[in-house]
Amino acid sequence: DDPLVIAGETFLSRLVMGTGGAPSLIALERALVASGTELTTVAMRRVQAGGEGSVWGLLQRNGIRSLPNTAGCFNAKEAVLTAQLAREACETNWVKLEVVADDVTLLPDPIELVRAAELLVADGFVVLPYTNDDPITARKLADVGCAAVMPLGAPIGSGLGILNPHNIEAIAAHSAVPVILDAGIGTASDAALAMELGCDGVLLATAVTRAADPVRMAHAMRLAVEAGRAASLAGRIPKRRDALASSPLDGRANLDLAL
Amino acid sequence: DDPLVIAGETFLSRLVMGTGGAPSLIALERALVASGTELTTVAMRRVQAGGEGSVWGLLQRNGIRSLPNTAGCFNAKEAVLTAQLAREACETNWVKLEVVADDVTLLPDPIELVRAAELLVADGFVVLPYTNDDPITARKLADVGCAAVMPLGAPIGSGLGILNPHNIEAIAAHSAVPVILDAGIGTASDAALAMELGCDGVLLATAVTRAADPVRMAHAMRLAVEAGRAASLAGRIPKRRDALASSPLDGRANLDLAL
Amino acid sequence: DDPLVIAGETFLSRLVMGTGGAPSLIALERALVASGTELTTVAMRRVQAGGEGSVWGLLQRNGIRSLPNTAGCFNAKEAVLTAQLAREACETNWVKLEVVADDVTLLPDPIELVRAAELLVADGFVVLPYTNDDPITARKLADVGCAAVMPLGAPIGSGLGILNPHNIEAIAAHSAVPVILDAGIGTASDAALAMELGCDGVLLATAVTRAADPVRMAHAMRLAVEAGRAASLAGRIPKRRDALASSPLDGRANLDLAL
């Protein structure tokens, strides 16, 4: 299996984690380690310098690359400013671009999102935008130079899984850049399905951080992403309306193999 | 995590494999090993003594317990006779009980199945019946003494996954014996979902043996079953109709964790 | 369109109504009339002679054929006895055969059900059995002489719709007798779907009697059954993965029709 490559950087893990919702820094660290993630989003809105007892310390200690996000931004201007502050604070030009339409639905604003992406790409950022599941908007984001596109499966924190597999499959099938499913994942089978639909990775936070046992769920998600990726590469059997005996003859002769 | 226990026997792997559909004995062996299975079904209808170059040799060589099945039996009488022959030939009193209604749908005949189960239990067998997804039939099978119940997700070989998750969840929630999803699995997310619905294990054959790359798919299924089991134990987040910011405050303050 | 024929009797309406759950006799009557039903089930367990102010009076007044049921019976013996009492009380040899496994799931007991059906057919009844959605059990019921089979879409009163359309479609495609979807309907689209899957009719009660506005919902169900039947006969367009312009040329030329 090839590793995931985004903007020339190689990742062996295809699971991107968020940090929101964790009950404590220790719980977060254990979950991140159990997930095997190599890339973790952190909110930049009110970032502060941090020592060892901070998320920064945590990520550096574990060799996890940080991906600042622009959570809480409602238009392109805010998002660009936040990204620029994050670039300085975090010493990375990578940004998870979030431009949401309001603080109730938390859905992306496609128009402001594309505008912000265009501006940030022009400013030298490696832009990973959180977008809705519209294939056209995803294509526009790639066209303006985003390094990946990150469509949602369902509203943030809903745990509803992938509401429209048809769209996610269409995005993955035609994308010129890596596709990372972002938002909506509730459980392991959702993450496996995302990969089977052709996604290159999965981003999730609350499905792990708010599970009853975050470490175990982080482990489950790690396995699920690997399982879905392997299944995607293995070439699944076609779906059939009717039954098919597992033996070529008549379902009775499996052991003829033994003869 | 507790191991799977069926009739007093302990299994670390919760993936039961079938042998049907494999292109060759070597391909089968590689896939079985990659799956990590400890229990594998083999058709007994026309079983013959086998040497090293047989399925028997394969299973013994790899320390995999064999589970003879009664594939191709259309009524209780045939199934009982087949099971008895298998017991002698395979030196095991375990049997995967299959009594199908016809060779087109390959669906279980619930009446003949319960009858056969009752007779085999009385005859000292450890009976693992392949059944439809009706919760009442599953309960009857446990009531007559079966060691596990194995409801289908979809018709054999269809790869349609789990057509009625509501029924599978109901069976698993109330079963007095282990529940192993049998038939219908097409890809990794199906196997993970089965475990998340509360099943104790998954049985599959063609999803692996007829995949383009059986070894890789076997590995995917192994991971998926582990992922689904872990997710089931980890206590997933509830499904919500609406979005929920990943940060308790307002979605902007994740990094306050760092303060 | 051909009418529905069951045991030689012709019905112009394909909607069978139950009477359970109605808030009052007057509300029930209005809903039954709005539904256009010609066949209505009534519980026989504790039937009493009734005058004009009874369900009997109601049905006779509106020319609706009564279909006594065996609700509350848990085995074949009880069901047969109940049916025989009903035959005398209601002066009809038609019976909706219900044999449920317990009073929590209210799911049919397939073994007792087939046994009861066999006995009642031998005793001269016109038997319409309420069954699960297993195609094999449905076939057995037709084979022992039932006049129709009535598989469930979902548990009684759940309003979950049709949990396994694949099974309902398989039953309808191969049944030698009319198939009437019974139980699970929650709203109009569920009823339309049942007909589109090939059912010959729909039976429902609480979806109407417990709706906020039973009369309006009865009207909705009447239209939905007609809509689904018409759609089924009209030959729907095939499902396509991708878009297809509505104009044969390129989506721009619809008005060329006008030239």
Added chain:
Amino acid sequence: DDPLVIAGETFLSRLVMGTGGAPSLIALERALVASGTELTTVAMRRVQAGGEGSVWGLLQRNGIRSLPNTAGCFNAKEAVLTAQLAREACETNWVKLEVVADDVTLLPDPIELVRAAELLVADGFVVLPYTNDDPITARKLADVGCAAVMPLGAPIGSGLGILNPHNIEAIAAHSAVPVILDAGIGTASDAALAMELGCDGVLLATAVTRAADPVRMAHAMRLAVEAGRAASLAGRIPKRRDALASSPLDGRANLDLAL
């Protein structure tokens, strides 16, 4: 039931028909009449004056209001120009605004769509835009002054129904203007579901014009829209995980109503 009101105009039928895909003008006329539609879209790209033997003649003869569309337009500029030509040719300032991203997916381009809507509203048009199922884009279209929003259920002509009921329900729940489901409908139950999700109307073309029997399917769609609307107003029963006896007591006492 209230009638549908768009931009001050009242419609008794909530089914909007398209004209694409019809095998002949006569077949189209019969289907339109059977559908009961009062509003019908026609492509304006290459409109020509028409006499009695034209779509125009057809619509006028049957008292059906025409709704010119901008099919085949790929950006705001083209769409505005097409709409202006249509306004002159058809003597109506109503327009079904279509701005698709390409001629393969036929999916709306959300950015160009909102831009075109804004321009057309400013130019005095009554704009009914065909959009994707993103709630934010739908809201923007209402905000810029569209008279209705018309989200897709699935790609045009796919017959896949409503791929993301969650989004359609969210759009309908919060829209300040009427919501008409446009594209994706394959059969009657899809149309009923659209209405149950809260839509104010349904627009479809090929589901009728390319059905094996267009007139019968038009009739089915008419009934389905009415059924779904009535069901929506009637207040459906809640979905329940478990069974609920139809009688308040124990499932046996329905006839106590008769006492």
